[in-house]
Amino acid sequence: MWNRTAKMPTCDLVDVFCDGPLSGNPLGVVHGGDNLTTEEMQALTNWLGFSETTFLLPPSDPDADYRLRIFYPGGELPFAGHPTLGSCHSWLAAGGMPASEDKVVQECGIGLVEIRQDGDTLAFRAPELLKYEPLTDQERAAAIAFTGIDEGALVEAVHVVNGPKWQLLRLKTAGDVLAAQPASKAPLGTDIGLAGPYETGFERDWELRAFFADSHERFSEDPVTGSFNAGVAIHLFEQGLVKGFYVAGQGRKIGANGLVMCAQDESGAVWIGGKSKIVSKQGALD
Template sequence: MRSFRQVDVFSSEPLLGNPVAVVHDADGLSDEAMAGFARWTNLSETTFLLTPTDPAADYRLRIFTPAGELPFAGHPTLGSAHAWLEAGGVPRTAGTVVQECGVGLVELRSDDRLAFAAPPLMRTGPADLETVEQIARSLRIDSSEILAAEWIDNGPGWVAAQLVDAQAVLDVDPDFAEMGDLDLGIVGLYPSGSECAIEVRGFAPELAVGEDPVTGSLNAGLGQWLIAAGEVPESYVASQGAALGRRGRVHVQRIDGTVWVGGDTRTTITGSVTLD
């Protein structure tokens, strides 16, 4: 029997964020057991807390989708840190949590809300014309409606497209067959003075996710891209999940060159699981 929590991430309101399943004390579990449980939960991500191998880390995290393992993902990072702290985890440095995962060490702040430092991008730069045309077909729009398209891959493989505005993002009816193996994020600006600066949607059909309700890794890459491009201010709030009946709010801020991605976290389910 192992302790278990299901944590809602990126919403201050119950059941309107993105849930992550977190298994505590997962040392000794096989890869097959972890992958099998992730398929069984059928959430976008299921995570496993383990003893760190790096002395600088507070814990080690493995992250699984129903289709396989990821080196990094944002909402599982926040939800797992929340679960670790709630279960009595004590960081080596007060106010800072250090997570070891596939991309290395990820630092989190634990101020008013948890926030992680966006990891370095593994692939950057404008998407080529062929990719832009595939994005347009995937979104059932004309390529002229894509203002810019950029690789913002920090592990999951994201490519992002900026549409004409937030409403255009909400209006998209995706074609997952055309999307193929693209991990695709789309973003559009809200008018100045709105509650949120941007509307975001994230699609990952090859990971058996389809559309993800609220996506930390995508918002991390978008923050790095859009702040540098001058499209959004140094500190802003992103909306995601409205198309799925959620109300995700992602707090993004660049401080001394580092983009921090934060959100509210709330435990919804506690219990125990038998996996071996």
């Protein structure tokens, strides 16, 4: 598949946003893939079959600690959340040494992304939204149909694009989110998520679900989605619906138990954090 005269790349399997064994979103992180072509990266991504696979590369920006390319079965993404945290965890575990003591700087398609470490939790600074406006009536109707929500539970529908083209449907309650019955098919590039609050006293403050369509138009549910959580968090903080800090849960309907820590600092920056664990360190991909 690739140049066998070069050193073989290796791959870590990382569980991201986990809250216990195998409870988060799996990610393949490839080390030493500098000589791989874009086509070879895409082929390996398709073969592994995860929602995303990433490739750690030397930075081209002098302010970055490493460069990351992020692939999903349908192509390449300029940014994604769980790949950012999982790749940073894998890079640090492999002996990566950031230039700064208090942060790691990742270079990716949208530019530089800052990542901070607090104990066993990593958090990335949510990138600014590239598109932030209400859905049109046509987009709203399509999103309702694809996600199978109760239209009476819908509070608002907005674009929260930060790389992936997320559409957010905010619902009245977490129960409304869990009750949605999504379609099995949708056009490639359909990225729609749901968010609804719990009553006070729960371990989690909000419940999220996120759906995406692949190159075969299969409309699949993602276990835990950093980029969608980032877009939701910016919106919730911006609208004053949450203050300071909250915990989002995701993945319950498909056997996951993801926990995402969302915070806004004094400067107004939004941070999306969670725990990662390397499940398996693979040898050379030969």
